[in-house]
Amino acid sequence: MTTVERPLPSLFSVVRTRAGVELKEFFRQRESVVFTLFFPVILLLALGAILDYDLGSGVDFPQYFMAGIIAVGIFGASLQNMAIHIAGERSDGTLKSLSGTPMPKSAYFIGKVVQVLAVAVATIVILLLIGVFVYGITLPSGRDWLTFAWVAALGAAACTLLGITVSTLARNSRSASATVTPIALVLEFISGVFLPFDQVPTWLQTIASLFPLKWMAQGLRSVFLPDELALREPAGSFELGRVALVLGLWCVVGLVLCVRTFRWQERGED
Amino acid sequence: MTRTPAATVPGAVHPSTPLDPDAAISVRGLVRRYGDRNAVDGVDLDIRRGEIFALLGPNGAGKTTTVEILEGHRRRDGGEVRVLGVDPATGDRRWKSDIGIVLQSGAGDSQLSCLELLRAQAAYFPDPRDPAEVLDLVGLTEKAGARGRTLSGGQRRRLDVALGIVGRPRLLFLDEPTTGFDPEARRQFWSLIRSLRELGTTMLLTTHYLDEAEELADRVGVITRGRLVEVAVPAELGGRGTAPAVVHWTEDGARRSAETATPTAFVAELAARFPGEVPDLAVARPTLEDVYLRMIGEPE
Structure with missing residues (x-):
């Protein structure tokens, strides 16, 4: 037997392979594309056609809704997508098979991050195009784009990590979906996505404040709404510092939970 | 722990023999508990390099638990294990690149075609086989562009085997590879295993088909209630060779x-x-x- 050992493939080359796999797995599955990508699009088109109220300062419903629906899009692309699909990969043996190969484990997670980024960016671009061409919303300008970028990135990171954690709690993708989807809907209602946050009862505002969706939506409102409307926020401002703090904390909590709970096979199979 | 001292098992390695570092697989006193039951209860086994070894036993006898401990997928509660000279509990990427695994449950669902899956799998290994050649070897060339869920049960299993061998493993684990095959598919699968043997691959196969073990294996180990009860060449198992x-x-x-x-x-x-x-x-x-x-x- 020859003893010349070929070098193991580099992390970069395996990541490239995994990223390709993740993108194909997502975009070829009709359910995931409709559920994750088109759900916020359909919501935007449907609610944009039905709801019509004036928030003052020349802000109509679509302009207000833009921030919330983009937060919903990011939430779907990261938390819901990860929770449901990783639970599925665990229950059907995909993860177990992968863990028996010399694939570096980090490559798997980086591949997931690439998938989340691709889906989130695609969702955001489609929502913005509809916003501009169907509803004539005003796009952010100057420094607002920077705020947009960090709120979206930090929110996506926190929700990806939480989604991976939730996938471990679920038995399979169906139970993950059945758990996460209603929770997401409730959070969307109490986080100021569909109706102005100051119309949400105070105690529900408090509950919403515990979760990242409210802070993503709030950070994004600072991007899409004129500064005067900051006064309609319960705190009297968009609290960008606190947005960064809470989302950052969720990243830390999510990372710790993720690392401590992640399993490559179903419970009781090790 | 209620493990009674192992009686000498016909044909098996004696528990007091040291681990054989040159063997493909060397196991001493392997124990795995589920609750208060010993699913694997003191297995001693050496499998030579280049050998095809069949682990035979009824459902629940401990075949899959044993094999998955050797693959690095399960913990063990006792005993010593070396697979290609390494303890599977600490097997690193280099070790995994020498091993191919066909799980009992298969490799999971995917939106990728057979060829895409094989290419992705090959990319994890340092010295993979050509994915197209592997598809040919398992007889799935005309299904190269098909997605997993459009395959029949037997084709799906051959895809699992293809995924197991594309990394050019020195040791291949096959956990009930032909369950659900029709007789024709089983025969095709046997000839695939024989061609892998020609290529020098060591194989540990679990099965509950006796004809499969007899057809393929150099040696057979019978496991029941977590214990090996005999290890022998198929023709001599249970004293068959000399039985009246x-x-x-x-x-x-x-x-x-x-x-x-x-x-x-x-x-x-x-x-x-x-x-x-x-x-x-x-x-x-x-x-x-x-x-x-x-x-x-x-x-x-």
Whole structure:
């Protein structure tokens, strides 16, 4: 037997392979594309056609809704997508098979991050195009784009990590979906996505404040709404510092939970 | 822990023999508990490099648990294990690149085509086989562009095997690879395993098909209630090679039979007693199935 050992493939080359796999797995599955990508699009088109109220300062419903629906899009692309699909990969043996190969484990997670980024960016671009061409919303300008970028990135990171954690709690993708989807809907209602946050009862505002969706939506409102409307926020401002703090904390909590709970096979199979 | 000292198992390695670092697989005193039950209860085993070894046993006997410990997928509660010289509990990427695994549950669902799946799998290994050649080897060339869920059960399993061998493993684990195959698919699969043997791959196969073990394996280990009860070449399992033959015939209207170590002489004697043909003459040796059923049926 020859003893010349070929070098193991580099992390970069395996990541490239995994990223390709993740993108194909997502975009070829009709359910995931409709559920994750088109759900916020359909919501935007449907609610944009039905709801019509004036928030003052020349802000109509679509302009207000833009921030919330983009937060919903990011939430779907990261938390819901990860929770449901990783639970599925665990229950059907995909993860177990992968863990028996010399694939570096980090490559798997980086591949997931690439998938989340691709889906989130695609969702955001489609929502913005509809916003501009169907509803004539005003796009952010100057420094607002920077705020947009960090709120979206930090929110996506926190929700990806939480989604991976939730996938471990679920038995399979169906139970993950059945758990996460209603929770997401409730959070969307109490986080100021569909109706102005100051119309949400105070105690529900408090509950919403515990979760990242409210802070993503709030950070994004600072991007899409004129500064005067900051006064309609319960705190009297968009609290960008606190947005960064809470989302950052969720990243830390999510990372710790993720690392401590992640399993490559179903419970009781090790 | 209630493990009783292992009695000497016919054909198996003695528990006090040191681990063999040159063996493909070397196991001493392997124990795995589920609750208060020992699913694997003191297994000792050496598998040589280049050998095809079949682990035979009824459902729940501990086959999959044993194999998954060797693959690095499960913990063990006791004993020593070396797979290609490494403890699987600490196997790193280099070790995994020498191993191919076909899980009992298969490789999961995917939106990727067969060829795309094989290419992705190949990209994890340092010295993979050509994915197109592997598809050819398992007879799935015309399904290269098909997605997993459009394949039949047998094709799906051959894809699992293709994924297991594309990394050019020195050791291949096959956990019940042909469950659910029709006889034709099973025969095709056997010839695939033989061609892998030609390429020098060591294989550990679990099965509950006796003909499969007899057809493929250099040696067979029978496991029941977490213990190996015998290790032997298939022709000699359960003393088959030296077991007395049983001669059946009909005499005075009654069915008669006799056990004999010298069936030829016995039949010659019979032939002399009868004027013509010996009525309903048959000479039988215990089949693998006979000895296997006797082994797994043994009370504790």
